[in-house]
Amino acid sequence: MPVTIEDLSNKLGVSRSTVSKALNDRGDVSPRTKERVTQAARELGYQPSAAARSLRRQRTEKIGLVVNYPIRRVSDFLAELIPSMATVAEEAEYNLILYTSMAGQTERLISLCRSREVDGIIIAWPPQFHETVVLHRMLTDERMPHIFLPRRVPHDDISYVAADHQQGARLLTEYLISLGHGRIAFERLPEVYETDYDRHSGYAQALRAAGIKYDESLVISADSAAADYDTKSFQHFMALPDPPSAILFFTDPSAIRALSLAREGGIRIPQELSVAGYDGVLSSGVTEPALTTVRQSAGALGALAVESLLKLIANDGLEAQQHILPVELLPRKSTAAPANGGA
Amino acid sequence: MPVTIEDLSNKLGVSRSTVSKALNDRGDVSPRTKERVTQAARELGYQPSAAARSLRRQRTEKIGLVVNYPIRRVSDFLAELIPSMATVAEEAEYNLILYTSMAGQTERLISLCRSREVDGIIIAWPPQFHETVVLHRMLTDERMPHIFLPRRVPHDDISYVAADHQQGARLLTEYLISLGHGRIAFERLPEVYETDYDRHSGYAQALRAAGIKYDESLVISADSAAADYDTKSFQHFMALPDPPSAILFFTDPSAIRALSLAREGGIRIPQELSVAGYDGVLSSGVTEPALTTVRQSAGALGALAVESLLKLIANDGLEAQQHILPVELLPRKSTAAPANGGA
DNA sequence: TACCGTTACGAAATCGATTTCGTCCATTCG
DNA sequence: CGAATGGACGAAATCGATTTCGTAACGGTA
Incomplete structure (x- = not known):
């Protein structure tokens, strides 16, 4: 012993x-x-003994990461996020405990709070706004410091860390405009409310600044619940009487899928069509051509989330931590000047 | 309160x-x-209260994942491994605590044992054999159940979960032989001792079974410490007087790199050269052509590791848990019958 | 009626630390 | 010289559970 x-x-x-x-x-x-x-x-x-000390001190020096999301597919976002968070926590003598099976199960979250096995909680992927507010109230009642990630929550009292998606979409759009594109298609995903809103407003803003008229027929709302969701947008745009010269997809996988659809359809990329993704997943770097995209640093988001949570723990959550991180445009080979000058 | x-x-x-x-x-x-x-x-x-209960019961219902490895690059292996482990643990009412900053720091590992904040430890990426044995002795002295992952450790008392890399290399080699290849190059990575040994023996075994003479000039030992390590093997093989008709790379990234080197060099794949990777990372599915590879399921490895560790905890570690999991051949587009019949 | 066994419960010990509060002793000051 | 001060330490309370063990009450049997 x-x-x-x-x-x-x-x-x-x-x-x-x-x-x-x-x-x-x-x-x-x-x-x-x-x-x-x-x-x-x-x-x-x-x-x-950690248990004895925790019992007496009434704190555990552990923080919880609640992955409030059905982990459908492996994402490199998570692969970068989790180790980064754990490492930053450890620098402050904290450790990270993972909770992956409580998506939407509020009572389990309440149990977690009451058992006091963590000093604070990071909720990865908050639900819809209304539910998030409910969650926030509950956690506040339980006096459990908490922060949401990686989506902003439009509410003054709620702490979050997110990437600047308005900037991301704006950078992409500006880049395509600078290449000479005028008919730029844009895929939306209404399911992720604020993210979608920000991206769309960045897109619209860039168009406006360049004096390009916003064309509703060039914007589609995808439905990720549909089975063939990632092929639909592409097919829709290409079937248009006057197809766009560039398409901004909501995610890299959709854009990558478009790359192979284009190949099958004999459409040369980027000569005949420019394609861009979003997120900067690893795969986006190895396609042919390599995908133009926007990268948000999961590592930076995670690190900042942990640091902010530690502040909330230290300050007894006096004021909300709200952080928007810049993103990075990765111009690669799937985008180029349009053949006909973008007319 | x-x-x-x-x-x-x-x-x-x-x-x-x-x-x-x-x-x-x-x-x-x-x-x-x-x-x-x-x-x-x-x-x-x-x-x-978790702390009070742990103190009295002398167990925490938590297991530790010690990532004993400098996390150089994001890997989808980790992205699949960690959530899988956490989820399986939760089904047994355990939780997973991450420790990412103690690579090689034995005293920190000892502190972890003595503070009794976990009931068992999974060590991801054991070090060299000798150090692993030392680690195992130390953990045994501390009466801390533990298991290594994802590499086998050739020692009867040591618990591990690993993939069957001999089978993986054999499947790949057999597949290429069945396509008609006779000159199959093989990249080794001595750094990962047992894994390298197993893969090489699977390769040699497949050749032998097909009556193909083992040709030393077709086997190279890569040195991952070198800067341009992932281009060297390819260049070496292609500079041979009689180049191979197929190359088995040790990892997918190397093979993917070879794909672009081949493109630059005007070598058509798979018509003029077959290329295969290993691991089945996500990226390997989106290259042009898509990469033939072998996939080990990180999720399955992680799940089994957790289950085995829970058994060790329950049985007081009476007998070592040693598991080798089958792998899956993913034949894709980067391999084909050789142009000249493989002569 | 006296005795015994069973059932249901509570008092108290325990886990291993931290923290409060009181005591002892040596100085220092008036 | 007596009282006040403060340094160094220990006794005991405390954190919130679990677990052991003792006992009261009850019913059944000789």
Whole structure:
């Protein structure tokens, strides 16, 4: 069995309190005693019991990551997010506990709060706005510091960390305009409300700034619930009487799918059609041609989320942490100047 | 503050012990009392304190995942592994705690053991054999159940879960032979000792079974420490007086790199050269041509590792858990019959 | 009626720390 | 010299559960 504080105090002939105070730098301990205690602790390899300490201190030095999302497919976003969060937490002597099976199950989240096994919670992928507010209220009632990720939540009291998707869509659109495109198609995904709104407003903003008229027929709302959802948008746009010279897809996988559909259809990319994705997944770099996209750094989002949560824990959640991180345009080979000058 | 067992017992006018026994189904409690207690617990939303329970029960219902590896690049292996492990753990009412910053730091691992904040440990990516044995001894001394992943460790007492890499390389080689290839090049990576050994022996075995002479000049040992390591093997093989008709790369990224080198060099794949990777990363599915590879299921490995660790915890680690999981050949478009019949 | 066994419950110990508070002793000051 | 001050330490309470063990009450039997 591991060495306890009692073993240490017996060996040294001092009280448990003195040992505790010596090791934690609190209370009055003479320099000599302190030295003896630390020395003996090292020798015996004493390590305080996490459970006992947590019980007494009423904090666990652990934070929870609740993946509030059915993990359909593997994403490199998660692969970058999780280790980054864990690493940042560890720098602050915290650890990360994963909770993957409580999507939408509020009672399980309540149990988690009441059992006090974490000091704060990061909720990855908040649900729809209304539900998020309910969740926030519940967590606030339970006095559990929490932060949402990676979507912004339009509510003053709610903490979140998200990427600047308006900027992302704007950068992409501006880039295509600078290449000479005038008919730029845009895929929306209303399911992810704020993200969709931001992206669309970035797109519209770039068009407006360039004096290009917003054309409703060039904007489609995808429905990710549909089976062949990732082929529909492409087919829709190409079937238009006057097809666009460039398409901005909502996600990289859709854009990648379009790449192969175009190949099958004999449409050369980027010569005859420019295609762009969004997210900067690893796969987007190895397609032929490599995909132009926008990258949000999952690592940076995760790191900031952890840091913000630690602040909430330290400040007792006095004021909400709200952060929007810049994104990066990755211009690659799937986009080029349009053949006919974009007319 | 959360409801404690004392609050419950006060409200009901029974003792704490009775409440505890009622909720945990131990000891003698009359059906009537039990009903009253469960009812009140539900009403008040009582949830036992994790710290108090851990302290008394001497177990935490948590397992640790120690990523004993510098996470160089994002890998979809991790993205699939971690959620899978967390989910399987949760089915058994355990949770997963991540430790990403203790690669090679044995004292930190010892602290983790002694603080008893986890009931068992999964070590992702064991170090070299000798160090792994040392680690195993240390963990055994600390009476900490543990299992290594995703590499086998050739030692009877050590628990691990790994993929069958001998089978993987054999399947790939057999497949190429069945296509008509006779000169099949093979890239080794001595750095990952057992994995490399298994893969190479699967390759050699397939050749032998087909009566093809093992040609040393077709086998190269890569050095992943070198900067341009992923281009070297390809260049080496293509510079041979009599180049191979097919190349088996050690990893998908190397094979993908070879795909673009071949394009640059005007070598058509698969018509003039067959290329295969290994691991089945997501990217391998979107290259042009799509990459033939072997997939090991990170999800299955992780799930089995957790299940095995839970057995070790339950059995007090009586006998080592050693599991080798089958892999899956993914024949895709980067391999085909050789132009000249493979002569 | 006296005795015994069973049932249902509670008092108290326990897990291993932290923290509060009181005490002892040596100085220092008036 | 007596009282006040403060440094160093320990006894005991505390955190919130679980578990052991003792006992009251009850019913059945000799």
